[in-house]
Each structure stands twice: as C-alpha cells, then as structure tokens.
Amino acid sequence: MKVAIIGLGFRMGYLGRVFAELDPTFEIVGYADPSPAGLPGLTEAGIPVGKRYETPEALIAGERFDLLMIGSPNHMHLGHIRMGLEAGLTVFTEKPIVISIAESLELARLLNTHGHDRLLVGLVLRYSPLYRDLRAAQAQGSLGDVVSIEASEHIEPYHGAFFMRDWRRYGRYTGGFMLEKCCHDLDLYNGVVGARPRFVASFGGRKSFVPQNAPEPGVNDLEIYHRKPSGWMGSDKVFDSDADIIDYQTAIIEYENGVAMTFHTNLNVPDQFRRFCVIGSKGMAEGDFVRGYLDVHSARTHEKLVDKRYSAPSEKSQHYGADEQMAADVLAFIQTGAKQPVSALDAIEAGILALAIDQARLSRTVVDLAPLWKEYDACLHGDDAGRDVPVAKQA
Missing domain, CATH: 3.30.360.10 (Dihydrodipicolinate Reductase; domain 2)
Structure with missing residues (x-):
C-alpha cells in the first residue's frame, strides 16, 4: 500500500512502523510537514520516506497513492479532509475529526456531497x-x-x-x-x-x-x-x-x-x-x-x-x-473494501458530545442536544440551505 502523509508527527511516525510490519509493500511516497517529528523514528526503523512537499496541495498533485493519511494538528483537519475528498482520494484522519460544532456541521455537508465511505478515522479503541x-x-x-x-x-x-x-x-x-x-x-x-x-x-x-x-x-x-x-x-x-x-x-x-x-x-x-x-x-x-x-x-x-x-x-x-x-482493518479496506468498526459519522457524533460536555462545564448548565442533532441531520442530508449554525440549547 502506498500512502501520502499530511502532518508527519510522532503519531503518524508510529503508525507508519505498524503498517510496515503488517504489509511488506507499504510505502510512504511523500509527506507535507515543515517539522516532521515522526521522521526520525521511521528512518531508525529503516522505512523509506519519499519526497517532502512544501504544501499539502503539492503533495496531492505530485504523487499517486492509495491512502492519504492526515496527522496534522486538530484545527487543520477539516481543510485537509476537504482537499482529500475533493481530489477523489481515500482519506484516513487521526482523531478528533474536527474541533468545533461549526466544523462538525461543515464536515456533515462535505459528507453529503462526497459520501462518508472514503473517510476513515483513527478512533483506535474501536479496534x-x-x-x-x-x-x-x-x-x-x-x-x-x-x-x-x-x-x-x-x-x-x-x-x-x-x-x-x-x-x-x-x-x-x-x-x-x-x-x-x-x-x-x-x-x-x-x-x-x-x-x-x-x-x-x-x-x-x-x-x-x-x-x-x-x-x-x-x-x-x-x-x-x-x-x-x-x-x-x-x-x-x-x-x-x-x-x-x-x-x-x-x-x-x-x-x-x-x-x-x-x-x-x-x-x-x-x-x-x-x-x-x-x-x-x-x-x-x-x-x-x-x-x-x-x-x-x-x-x-x-x-x-x-x-x-x-x-x-x-x-x-x-x-x-x-x-x-x-x-490490519485499514489495509483490508484498501484491498477489499472491508467494513470498518467505526465511521466518520461516529467520530463526528462523539466529538459533538465532547464539545457539549465542555459547553456544559463552561456555562454551568444542562445542555440539550436535540436542536443540534436536528441541524446536523439536515446538513448530512443536504436539507440545511440558508440555515444559521445553531448552538446546543441550555436546559
């Protein structure tokens, strides 16, 4: 399997070693990261890493690969996921999938356009x-x-x-x-x-x-x-x-x-x-x-x-x-389309819960998520044209 990496930090460096142990054909064809903290671990393990690109856009345009892996800081995930989906790629992103309610709704709109089957997420404990x-x-x-x-x-x-x-x-x-x-x-x-x-x-x-x-x-x-x-x-x-x-x-x-x-x-x-x-x-x-x-x-x-x-x-x-x-499951998905135990939708919904927990802590109120789930479903099914982004209701 050939992969390209946006954000080659410690986590992606570790996952690169795990993938390489399972798949003798595993290859990192290129990466975009101005300071790749995960690179020394890959080099020490003898795993070749391809060309460093100045931007994610240049990486996507410059290489052919089976999977785009996103390990950038969380606040960059949405933009990098968007690049991958719009380029027609299969994308794996580390958790959390996005960092705010507004980004959760925007990602739901993206998945309405592109489908969610090509977006895998590293909520690893499900495995x-x-x-x-x-x-x-x-x-x-x-x-x-x-x-x-x-x-x-x-x-x-x-x-x-x-x-x-x-x-x-x-x-x-x-x-x-x-x-x-x-x-x-x-x-x-x-x-x-x-x-x-x-x-x-x-x-x-x-x-x-x-x-x-x-x-x-x-x-x-x-x-x-x-x-x-x-x-x-x-x-x-x-x-x-x-x-x-x-x-x-x-x-x-x-x-x-x-x-x-x-x-x-x-x-x-x-x-x-x-x-x-x-x-x-x-x-x-x-x-x-x-x-x-x-x-x-x-x-x-x-x-x-x-x-x-x-x-x-x-x-x-x-x-x-x-x-x-x-x-092993991600490799099986790339090779055969095997079903994964966790989806992008699971990741968005877990993220919304985490964000609501913090909203409740900061506001010292009980948060009612019903209005937000209604808006989320509208975004996911393309029924939200012209609507404002809601906040969860304080009960």
Missing part, C-alpha cells in the same frame, strides 16, 4: 480486542438492555505533563482536552448505548498542574514531567504552563433512549486506569483497557459469563494492541 469482546457479549444478550454506564479515562502524571507542554495545551488547536483525549472513550460508549446523547452536564477545572504543586527542583522532574517529548509549539513549563485545558473533569450524560452515563477524567493519576462498568437489565460488564481485563456477570445467577485478560502484542505496542488491528 481493540477488549471492546470487540464487550460488544460480542452485548450482542449475545448477556447484558440485556443497557441501563447505565460508569466510565473513566485517567492518565499518569508524565502524560498529563505532556499535555501541559505540547501544542495540545491550547483549546484553539485541539477543541479542548475532552475532545482531544476522551473522544475515544465517548465514542465507545455511544456505540454500546446505540443512541445519541441528549442531555449533558459537567464540572471540572485545573487543580493539579498549578504553581503551588510544583515539585522541588530536580525531584523526578526529567523522569516524570518531561519523559514524553513534545513537538510543535512545545514548552518546558508544566506547573506554570500557559495551558487553557483542564486537568480533571466529570460529566453526566442522558441518552435519547434514557440510558445514563457518568464519565470522569484526570491527568494526574499515578496508578492510571481506563475502565468502565456497563450495567444492563440482565447483567453487567466491567473492564479496564490499561489493566487488561473484561468480566461479565449474570444478574440472574451471579455467574461469571466472561473472564478475559489482555496484554499488548509487544512492549512497543500502543493502545493495548488496537493499533495493530486498526492497521
């Missing part, structure tokens, strides 16, 4: 073995009707410090931390619920990565707070960062079908976990992507129906082995 097993247990009826969900994504201090130092510290580039980091998780549980979120409330802020919590000079500073390298617009500041993102946040969501969910994220959790408990009318499923387990119990008999443990394929593997499966 994970644990999530696939959860959905299989759900399909077998082990849970019954989903009633409520408790879920979280907590990350270690070194990773939280990375967010305070990287370009991702600015909401204007990311759309906010909930969108940048937690859209994975929100997408997973949207899939489990099988309905759109309707009402959202949220609270949060920044209390850990603040000046009064800075460690004594030299105390684990390099080992912890600078372990993960930052790229574009990187900074050395952690506790005195100019970031405008949160370091903790909670949300309460009610879905259109009445399912309720609580979600909690924190960036300063030394024994990190990424777990969930899905409780249904007939049973419950409890799992953790970090700690690697899935247990399913029957509410009728208390019997443990599923008892699975998971480990990554290698020490270098990211996302609990999901990247390898995602690469």
